[in-house]
Amino acid sequence: MVNTSLASRLAVLALGLSAAAGPALAAGGTISGKVEATPPKYLEDTVVYLKNVPGTFPKRTEKMDQKGMKFLPHVLTVTKGDTVDFLNHDNVAHNVYSPDNEGYNLGTFKQNETRSHVFEKEGTYTQLCSIHPEMLGYVFVGQNPYASPVDAKGHYAIKNVPPGTYQLEVWNAKLKAPAKSVTVAAGQTVTENLTLKR
């Protein structure tokens, strides 16, 4: 009896915590798979994401570093309203600006300095450095946090997706792929492979 009561209390507590955390921490499923791209050299400029997931999502702060004259990570996924801290771990000055959407220019900042930008609009923001025009990164701003960059081998995984049916879409800087409908069940992994081309 005591054990039953304890178990019930723990279950209630777990449910309560889950509800408080919102959809992101709900007992969700995973969507994973592989993206093929033609030509494959554009593969790493890809984000797989879910479109229009209902709910509100807590605002977060993410980081994009500048190190070795590169934006790291090359592609960062965030949610509308999130803040991105742009770091500089090079011993040369950098600049961060984007000509996309509302556009912004964070000015010139030296080593170990951090400058931030709040992304209020959905879309993909090209990250450029006016001092080093060869540098390139992307900040993908989604309506929801269910998005995953694609790794060098084409793999992606969107985790903790609330059970339901969604539209799975792909963003790539140069290539396109048709959207897919995907149904996710709690605790399960759905595999969806995608093909990108011109």
Next chain:
Amino acid sequence: MTINVLPLRLAILLAVAGTALPARAIPAFARKYGTSCLTCHTAYPKLTPFGEAFRRNGYRFPGVDSDYVKQEQVALGQEANKKTFPKTVWPAALPISVPIAIGANGQAFAYPDKNASVPRASNGTQLALDDLVAEGHLWTGAALDDTITVWGELTLSPDGVDVEHAQLLFNDLLGPKHALNLVVGKGFPTLTSFGPHSSYLADLAMPNAPVTAIYSGSADPFVLVDNYTGLEVNGVVAGRGDWSLGFNTGKNSVGTVFPNESFYGHLGWKIGGMRLDGEGSQGPANAMEPWAETALTIDVFGYRASEHFGIPGAAPGATVAVRDGSSTLGAAVRAQAGSGEVDLGYYAQWHDHGTNDLAKVRAGVAYAEATYVVYPWFIPGIRVEDLMLSPNGGSTVSDLHLMPGAAFLVRPNVKIVLVANVEIGNGYPQDATGAPLGWQGGAADWGSFVLAPTDTATPTTKRSELESIAVFLAWAL
């Protein structure tokens, strides 16, 4: 009539040895795209239909060129910088390594007939290996982005170093893709829908007629296919029509620079086979024969040229010059049926001061080449060239050149061409005194018009000779 043949012999030697061989394969592209020479060439520099499309497109693949680049690139700016122009420089890219290719070529001659023109000028030599390595080449070919490309060639020979090609190509300037391009720099004028080296048996598809060199000793005569500095606009319309309009410097072989601009243009149309721009290609009907297609291409062209050269007989170094203006009209046809190909062409050229006494002269040049790709490494064929000269008030003379032979591709980047050269002359051009002159011109150093008069020849002497058996060797890395 007694003739001093020594100057003739020297002139022939100079004509044979002094003509620079133009551009060939460009392995820098093989490295850039990570692809074999055979993607674009059969026996290089002869191009497949795809290779011709690549050349016409300004050395770019159909579709989006950068999609096919496998060589690592250094971004000189990211594409997104276009959105911030003019506050930023328009972006471009550089290949990670200098896009240079190297190569060498030359020819060896066997002269079965000791009395043939060239061995007579070479002291009776029957085997000449002197020019087996006649030239070294440095080529470059690169794209700065998806629209601007660069093409260059530096040739090193005993004559010195020559910038044969140095061109910036601004592609897709206006209208539909490939419709309007601008080429700036030094290179060949575009007179047909095919590359200037589109021949298996000669260096040039279209033979040259150096009229002022034949008659007046011009050291740098105007010829149709040569490297000129200038501007050209060209393009491919609807995938089937090819056009060009060009403006370039003419020839000036005297020290003083005279105004000598020239103009030219061409129109071509292709029926059947791959589109001229290669867009939307479904690939060759037989994947084992990417060179094969069934198509007919017709070109017409015109050229108004000017040349300044020293007045014949003037003191050496004199800056007094005469201007020879010439007008050319011509046509070319390529008919291809599978692996068989026939090329036919003719042009007439009217010079207003072309002869030694600065009289008018008309030149007529006909050429044909029939080949069959038996294997991708073995392409036999026969080539015919004919040069006719008709000076004002003089008799018409002609020289027919037959070249049976075969091209062998030892490796995709090593080529041998074996060619026999037979010449049949119907008279000789005459100098101001009426003495016969040697023939010059043609489409290859290893098979040019070289028929020279014998000591007892007259301007109407008919003569034929097995001039040589030539082996041309070329490699490129």
